Amino acid sequence: MLQQTRVAAVIEYYQRFLKKFPNVQKLAAAREASVLAAWSGLGYYRRARMLHAAAKQVVKEHNSQFPSTAEELCQLSGVGRYTSAAIASIAFNQPVAVVDGNVERVIQRLLGKNLADETIWREATNLLSTKRPGDFNQAMMELGATVCTPRQPLCLLCPVEQFCATRGEIKSDTSKVSQxxxxxxxxxxxxxxxxxxxxxxxxxxxxxxxxxxxxxxxxxxxxxxxxxxxxxxxxxxxxxxxxxxxxxxxxxxxxxxxxxxxxxxxxxxxxxxxxxxxxx
DNA sequence: TAACCGTGGAA
DNA sequence: TTTCCAAGGTT
Incomplete structure (x- = not known):
C-alpha cells in the first residue's frame, strides 16, 4: 500500500484491509473483486492484484510462512528491490539497506548530485547499521520525509548537516509532464x-x-x-x-x-x- | 529503458 | 490556483 502512496493516505485502508483479511490464508482464498473492493479509492490497483497473487504464492510455495530474506521476498509478485529489503530489515532484522524516494534524496544531497541508481544503493548499504537495520532504514526515510524535504529542507535541524556536501541543494527536477x-x-x-x-x-x-x-x-x-x-x-x-x-x-x-x-x-x-x- | 499506473494533500 | 510527488513495480 505504501508504494508511491503517503502513510497518511494508507493507514485507514491498512486497518480495514487487515480486519477483512487478517492473515495470508484469508487473503489468498479471497476473490479478486473482494480484494479490489477493499482497495477501492487507494489507486494503483495493480498493487492489489499483485498482493493477492503474492498471498497465493506464500500459501502454495512457502507453506503459508513468509520468507525472511530479501532475495526470496523479491520473488513475490509486486515485491521489488525496495519492498523486499524493507520487509527483510524491518520484520526480520536482515542487514539490507532500502532506497526509496526519501533515501535517494538524502544520499544525493549528502554526497553530491547525479549519482546513478547503483551508486545510491551501494552508498545506502555502506551507511547501514547492521545492528539495527530496520530502525536505520526507517530513520533514513524519516529524515528525508521530515527534514531533508524536496523543497526548502530544514538543514538547521539536520543531524548530519556537517557531513553534507550540498547543504540541501535543490534536487534537479527531471522532465515535467504538464497536467x-x-x-x-x-x-x-x-x-x-x-x-x-x-x-x-x-x-x-x-x-x-x-x-x-x-x-x-x-x-x-x-x-x-x-x-x-x-x-x-x-x-x-x-x-x-x-x-x-x-x-x-x-x-x-x-x-x-x-x-x-x-x-x-x-x-x-x-x-x-x-x-x-x-x-x- | 522509459512509460505507465491513481489519488490526495502540501506548498 | 497550479504544481509536485509520495515507504515503487512492471513491462
Missing part, C-alpha cells in the same frame, strides 16, 4: 433506491474491471447535479454528474447501496456516491 485538463460527464441514475453502474473493460490499461457511473458522451441539455474536480494520473478532470440520462447500448447493472462496499469502485465513483449519500 492535461479535460471535462468528463457521468450520469447518476436511481431506481428504487438502486444506482446504475458499468464495469470498465477487463482489458483496459487504466483501472481494468473497476466499476463506475455510466459515462455520458453527449450531455447537451441535461441538468448538472454535481460538479467536482478529480485528477487521474496526468489529467485534471472537471467532472459533471448528470441525473437520469438514458443510456445507449451500454452494459449496466442496478446496484443496491448495501452491496456497494463489496464492489471495486474507482476513486472518482466512490467520491460521487458519497456526495449522493449512497456511501458513507
Amino acid at each position: 492535461r485538463k479535460r471535462e468528463a460527464f457521468y450520469t447518476l441514475n436511481r431506481r428504487h433506491g438502486n444506482v446504475l453502474l458499468t464495469q470498465r473493460p477487463r482489458t483496459a490499461s487504466l483501472m481494468p474491471g473497476m466499476w463506475e457511473l455510466p459515462a455520458v458522451t453527449n450531455p447537451n441539455g441535461a441538468k448538472v447535479w454535481l460538479t467536482l474536480k478529480h485528477s487521474i494520473t496526468v489529467t485534471d478532470y472537471t467532472v459533471r454528474v448528470l441525473e437520469n440520462v438514458a443510456l445507449q447500448n451500454a452494459e449496466a447493472k442496478w446496484i443496491s447501496p448495501s452491496k456497494l462496499d463489496r464492489i471495486p469502485l474507482t476513486g472518482l465513483t466512490r467520491k460521487i456516491l458519497k456526495a449522493g449519500r449512497f456511501l458513507q
Whole structure:
C-alpha cells in the first residue's frame, strides 16, 4: 500500500484491509473483486492484484510462512528491490539497506548530485547499521520525509548537516509532464433506491474491471447535479454528474447501496456516491 | 529503458 | 490556483 502512496493516505485502508483479511490464508482464498473492493479509492490497483497473487504464492510455495530474506521476498509478485529489503530489515532484522524516494534524496544531497541508481544503493548499504537495520532504514526515510524535504529542507535541524556536501541543494527536477485538463460527464441514475453502474473493460490499461457511473458522451441539455474536480494520473478532470440520462447500448447493472462496499469502485465513483449519500 | 499506473494533500 | 510527488513495480 505504501508504494508511491503517503502513510497518511494508507493507514485507514491498512486497518480495514487487515480486519477483512487478517492473515495470508484469508487473503489468498479471497476473490479478486473482494480484494479490489477493499482497495477501492487507494489507486494503483495493480498493487492489489499483485498482493493477492503474492498471498497465493506464500500459501502454495512457502507453506503459508513468509520468507525472511530479501532475495526470496523479491520473488513475490509486486515485491521489488525496495519492498523486499524493507520487509527483510524491518520484520526480520536482515542487514539490507532500502532506497526509496526519501533515501535517494538524502544520499544525493549528502554526497553530491547525479549519482546513478547503483551508486545510491551501494552508498545506502555502506551507511547501514547492521545492528539495527530496520530502525536505520526507517530513520533514513524519516529524515528525508521530515527534514531533508524536496523543497526548502530544514538543514538547521539536520543531524548530519556537517557531513553534507550540498547543504540541501535543490534536487534537479527531471522532465515535467504538464497536467492535461479535460471535462468528463457521468450520469447518476436511481431506481428504487438502486444506482446504475458499468464495469470498465477487463482489458483496459487504466483501472481494468473497476466499476463506475455510466459515462455520458453527449450531455447537451441535461441538468448538472454535481460538479467536482478529480485528477487521474496526468489529467485534471472537471467532472459533471448528470441525473437520469438514458443510456445507449451500454452494459449496466442496478446496484443496491448495501452491496456497494463489496464492489471495486474507482476513486472518482466512490467520491460521487458519497456526495449522493449512497456511501458513507 | 522509459512509460505507465491513481489519488490526495502540501506548498 | 497550479504544481509536485509520495515507504515503487512492471513491462
